[in-house]
Amino acid sequence: MRIGLHSIQPRVVLAPMAGVTDKPFRLLCKRLGAGLAVSEMTISDPRFWNTRKSLQRMDHAGEPEPVSVQIAGTDPRQLAEAARYNAGHGAQIIDLNMGCPAKKVCNVWAGSALMRDEALIGRILEAVVAAVDVPVTLKIRTGWDAGNRNAPAIARIAESAGIQALAVHGRTRDQHYTGQAEYATIARIKSERGIPVIANGDIDSPQRAAQVLRETGADAVMVGRAAQGRPWIFREIAHFLATGEELPPPSLDEVRGILLDHLHALHAFYGEEQGVRIARKHLGWYAKDRPENAAFRAVVNRAQTAGEQVVLTEAYFDALRDGASVSLPAVA
Structure with a gap:
């Protein structure tokens, strides 16, 4: 798949997720096989561009190319x-967010709320495409609700405006992340449009990725929540699509190394206090399928320093590797 001059290989994309796809996580997912990693949503209002949060979200130094940055707003x-x-400031692809279902985003007519105003969508797309020399992509849902699945109409507007790739989440806005994703709308868009289409929604295994590509004819798949705590899913999908064979799951030692590298990257990027706080959700995701997950989180979430967080994580994985019962050091 190509987006402008950029070849996206393998055709597995990390979805933009607010509060998740920060620079440390994007770098990790790219290292583990993602062909493209889209940044978390950045606000279009210039009054907030110099806040600490925005500056962190706009930091792309050292990221593998192409760098894709998602922006959100309502004013063309x-x-x-x-x-x-x-x-x-380093973006090689600009992605427009018209798929976020969050209430605080939709209440200001941004994100997926824009799907209710096709004329405004057209003005936004034309303005952004004309403003930059880099490719512009768009992420949408299938519609606002079950009675208004207008994604095919928006796809037509997008292609006419010069959008160079379209990601479609197979749910309406009112579904949020409940129920099951449907792919028929994505298949229709792919059959009607000439630009690359990326299928998103419930892609949580190599087999599901292959199935969705077959059903929709899409050019690539986009993985979101399934990558939380399981960033190696990208290499698993890429390998399966290339060979039809499943990779063995990562060893406990490899998972330990990946998680510790992730922790160190978070602490370095955000600083100790903020890094420790942000790391807690990632620790929970890594351990979510283990029976001792709740006990692990209860202890690790009390860690106040980077050193404590690392020591507790090492102790947890060392106990799992040695087949011992998990008994974590106490935290003050």
Whole structure:
């Protein structure tokens, strides 16, 4: 799959997720096989570009190419300026968010709320495409609700405006992340449009990825929640798509190494206090399928320093590796 001049290989994409796909996580997923990792959503309002959070979200130094940055907003002129700003600060692909179902985003008519105003969508897409020399992509849902699945109409508007790839989550906005994703709408869009289409929603295994590609004819798959605590899913999917064979699961020692590397990266990127706090959710995701998950989180979440967090994590995995009962050091 190509987006502008960029070859996306393998055709497995990390979905943009607010509060999740920060720079440390993007780097990790790229290292473990993602062909493209889209940044978490950045705001288009220039009043907030110099806040600590925005500066962290706009930090792309050292990221493997291509660097894809997602922006969100409602005003065409403001979004165009945000696209120019991000392109000037390292973005090689600008992605527009019209798929986020969060209430605080939709209440200001951003994210998936924009799908209720196709005329405004057209003005936004034309303004952003005209503003930058880098490719512009778009992420949408199948519609606002079951009675308004207008994604095919928006796909037509997007292609006409010069959008160079379209990611479609197989749910309506009112579903949020409940129920099951449907892929018929994605298949219809792919059959009607000439731009690359990326299928998103419930892609949680190599087999499901292959099935969705067959059912939709999509050019790539996008993985979101299934990568939380399991970033090696990208290499598993890529290998299965290339060979039809399943990779063995990572060893406990490899998972331990991946998680500790992730912890160190979070502490270095955010600083100790913020890094420790952000790392807690990732620790929970890594351990979520283990029976001792609740006990592990109860102890690790009390860690206040990077050193404590690392020591507790090492002790947890060492106990699992040695086949001993998990007994973690106490935390003050």
